[in-house]
Amino acid sequence: MTPSGRDPYDGWDWIEIQDSNGKRVTWDWACGNAHCGAYGSTLIGAxxxxxxxxxxxxxxDGGRVAKGRLQAEFAFRV
Incomplete structure (x- = not known):
């Protein structure tokens, strides 16, 4: 879920997946709207x-390099 009241596509929101060493494994733009086309938060299995x-x-409020503001994080096991 995106933060309340945000349009993640217009706000340059994205989700990063890191391994247990803090290294980025993958990322993708977050998008809660139909106008995002191929972009979206469908990267979890990648x-x-x-x-x-x-x-x-x-x-x-960032990009995949500038990062922006951290809104949420959680650990998980595949």
Missing amino acids: NLKEGMEYKALYWS
């Missing part, structure tokens, strides 16, 4: 290995 631990970070 490049992840079964049995490994990862962390998802939701960034807003």
Whole structure:
């Protein structure tokens, strides 16, 4: 879920997946609207290995390099 009242596409929101060492595994733009086309938060299964631990970070007001503001994070295991 995106932060309340935000349009993630207009706000340059994105989700980063890091491995247990803090290295980025993958990322994609967050998008809660139909006008986003091919972009969206569908990356969770990409490049992840079964049995490994990862962390998802939701960034807003940035880009994949500038990062922006961290809005949420959570750990998970595949």
